[in-house]
Amino acid sequence: VTPWTIQSWNSPGQNTGVGRLSLLQGIFPTQGSNPVKIDFDLAPNSFDDQYQGCSQQVMEMLLQGDYFTEELESNKDYRKVWQQTHLKWLNQEKSLPGNMTATHAVAVLVYLSDDRVHLDFSRAMASAAGSPQQYKHSFHFKYLHYFLTSAIQLLRKEIISRKDSLCYEVHHELKGVYLQAPVGAIVRFGQFLSTSPAREQAQRFGNQTLFTMLTCLGAPLQDLSPKKVLVPPYELFKVVNASYHPRGNWLQLLSNGTQSMYNCQLLKGIRPKTCILAFSKDKTKSNFKQKKHILHFRDFKQSGIFR
Incomplete structure (x- = not known):
């Protein structure tokens, strides 16, 4: 994986490259053949639990309760894809990185492999944090959300233990949508993002x-x-460069800490009064006081999300 090399960054007009990813069509409402123009904003309804200090408890609660069975029963596509992916995983002989379990691996593969499940999950996640009741009664992907979050965190621990590069330059392409934010703005995706x-x-x-x-x-x-x-959905980014063209936009983003409105929500069932914020040691609180944005999911709750 390519480490951070800011010297190699150029605008799209200067022969930069991007790993072309498989993106869902109809992610956002379209206007004929014209792309949708969307500003970044805060959209507090995206569920962003990091499970800080409670990961083991949450896992035990999910494994011992009826969450998984009920969630599979509520979505036949989800049930089918999970069962197929689980069987496929059992027939493979791949080693698991770090302290990951087979459930972590299956969760990641389910998220990456099926467009229908990905879209349903992303739509649900985009509005799950509207209220504790919304999360408790209407978010039927608690199991998948936890194991995706935990998988990322366990992989990060292994990276740290190996003393590998902690930051990675990655690329993502979103078709049919023009996203824009001013240089210096703090943004986040609010969703899991598969990048190359x-x-x-x-x-x-x-x-x-x-x-x-x-x-x-x-x-x-x-x-x-x-x-x-x-x-992860809770990572903040600072817009350090941007290029806007009639044929497409390009944004260059630099990691700038985290933001979560929820933590350990499955265990306590109440919404925290404050955000959980963290910054790299070279970042200051003054950075966070800049205008903060997130993709405008309030107006596009039924639209799905990035991939």
């Missing part, structure tokens, strides 16, 4: 937003999905 470290030259640049970002909380998926880095 590949810097293949972009063949076409049009009707899309290209992201080139330095993630310091994302994790390379190793043998689970080579050449992919999964970025």
